[in-house]
Amino acid sequence: MQKIQAAILLAATLLVGCSSIPQSEPPVACAPCAVCPTCPPLAAVTPPAVFTRTLQPANWTDLPGWAEDNPAAAWPAFMLSCRGMASRPHGPSWKRVCDLAKLADGKPKHDPRRFFEENLRPFAVVAGDATVNGLITGYYEPLLNGSRTRNKGFEQPVRSVPDDLLTIDLSAVFPELKDKRVRGRLEGNKVVPYWTRAEIGARGDKLPSKTLLYVDDAVELFFLQVQGSGRIKLTDGSVTRLNYGDQNGHPYQSIGRLLVERGELKLEEASMQGIQSWARANPAKLEALLNANPSYVFFREMPNSKDGPIGALGVPLTAERSIAVDPRSVPLGVPVFLATTRPNSPQAMNRLVMAQDTGGAIKGAVRADFFWGFGKEAGEQAGRMKQSGRLWVLLPPEAAPK
Numbered sequence: 013m014q015k016i017q018a019a020i021l022l023a024a025t026l027l028v029g030c031s032s033i034p035q036s037e038p039p040v041a042c043a044p045c046a047v048c049p050t051c052p053p054l055a056a057v058t059p060p061a062v063f064t065r066t067l068q069p070a071n072w073t074d075l076p077g078w079a080e081d082n083p084a085a086a087w088p089a090f091m092l093s094c095r096g097m098a099s100r101p102h103g104p105s106w107k108r109v110c111d112l113a114k115l116a117d118g119k120p121k122h123d124p125r126r127f128f129e130e131n132l133r134p135f136a137v138v139a140g141d142a143t144v145n146g147l148i149t150g151y152y153e154p155l156l157n158g159s160r161t162r163n164k165g166f167e168q169p170v171r172s173v174p175d176d177l178l179t180i181d182l183s184a185v186f187p188e189l190k191d192k193r194v195r196g197r198l199e200g201n202k203v204v205p206y207w208t209r210a211e212i213g214a215r216g217d218k219l220p221s222k223t224l225l226y227v228d229d230a231v232e233l234f235f236l237q238v239q240g241s242g243r244i245k246l247t248d249g250s251v252t253r254l255n256y257g258d259q260n261g262h263p264y265q266s267i268g269r270l271l272v273e274r275g276e277l278k279l280e281e282a283s284m285q286g287i288q289s290w291a292r293a294n295p296a297k298l299e300a301l302l303n304a305n306p307s308y309v310f311f312r313e314m315p316n317s318k319d320g321p322i323g324a325l326g327v328p329l330t331a332e333r334s335i336a337v338d339p340r341s342v343p344l345g346v347p348v349f350l351a352t353t354r355p356n357s358p359q360a361m362n363r364l365v366m367a368q369d370t371g372g373a374i375k376g377a378v379r380a381d382f383f384w385g386f387g388k389e390a391g392e393q394a395g396r397m398k399q400s401g402r403l404w405v406l407l408p409p410e411a412a413p414k
Contacts, residue, residue: 074134078364086366096325096327105410128347132408137402139378147376148379151371151381152391195260209260227244260306260307267302270304271301332363333383334369341376345368346407353399
C-alpha cells in the first residue's frame, strides 16, 4: 500500500507538465537542433465539488411530533451509539453525555425524554442550496435460501472480498477528499479500476475470492447487495448471517430508474416489488439489467444472532430506530429526529433515530435510509418507501457548531 500511495504522490507531482530535468552542471554547447515539439496544453482539472451543509439551531418545539414520540424506545439504540462513537474522531465531544447516559441507564426514575432535552440541542440539517427537505428511503435485512455447495437450484455465488482488491486513501494527495477512498487492482505496475459487476460474473472462479455459499435467486442476491446484509437459511435448516465486506468501487446505478427510462415500468411501479415482478416476467433480460449496475458488493460471514445486522458504526442496528446517512452531513452515531411519512402514505412518521449506518446510494445533506428490521414484512415496507422528509441532529454543547 505504501508503494501505491507513493506512486500516487509521484504521479501528482509529475502532472505539472512537460518540463526538463534540472542538470547539476552547465550543459555542453551543441549544434542547434530542429524545432522542439511543444508540450500539449494540459486539460483543465476540475476540482471535486465541495460538499456543503449547515446546521441551523432549533428548538424542541420545532420538531414535529417530538412530544408524541417515545424516546425510551430509542434509548437502547442510543446506548449502542455511545459505544460506537467512543472510537470515532468526534467521540471525545460525546464523552460527557455518554458517561451521564451510562449512569442513568436502568435507573427506576430515568426519563429518556428529559435526558435528551437537558443534555442535547436540536439543529436542523440544511443542504448547501438551502433546501431542508430530502429523500427518505427504507432498507431491511432479507432472508434468502442458500447452500454451501453449488447444485441445481443454488447457482448464484455469494463472494467474499477478493485478495486483489485495493483500497487507496486519496487524502494524502487531496486533503479535501479525506472521506474518499478509491478501489482498484494492480495491472503490472498500474492501479486500474476493479472489475465491474459484468466482468466479475464473466471471470467466475478466476476471481481471487472465496465463494461463501450459493443462493437460489439472482434478483434476491442483487437486493441483498443493495441492503448490505442479510440472513441465509441453508439446506440443512441452519441460518447464517452475511454482513457487508467491501465494494468494487464502481458507482451504484438504479435499475429501477433504468426500467422507467426504457418504458418497461411506470414510475410508481419502480419499487423493489415491482422490479422483482418484472424479473419473473422477463428472465431472458435479467442478466443484462443487473449488469447495468456496475457496482458489486462482497460479504463476510458472521454467526447468526438475535441482534440486528452490524452497521457502519460497528454496532447492531435497531429496527425502526436506526438510519443510514451520508457521514459528510451527519456524524455516525449521533441521535437524529426524523420527520417523514409512512411508505406510500401521507400519514406522519416522526421519531427519534440513530445515525448508525451508511450506504452507496445514501448521498446528500438531507438524505436518510430508514432501517425497518428483518423479514418479509420489513421488506414490504422498505421496498415501497420513497418519501420526503427532514432531519434534525441532536448535539451536546461540546459538539455543536461554533
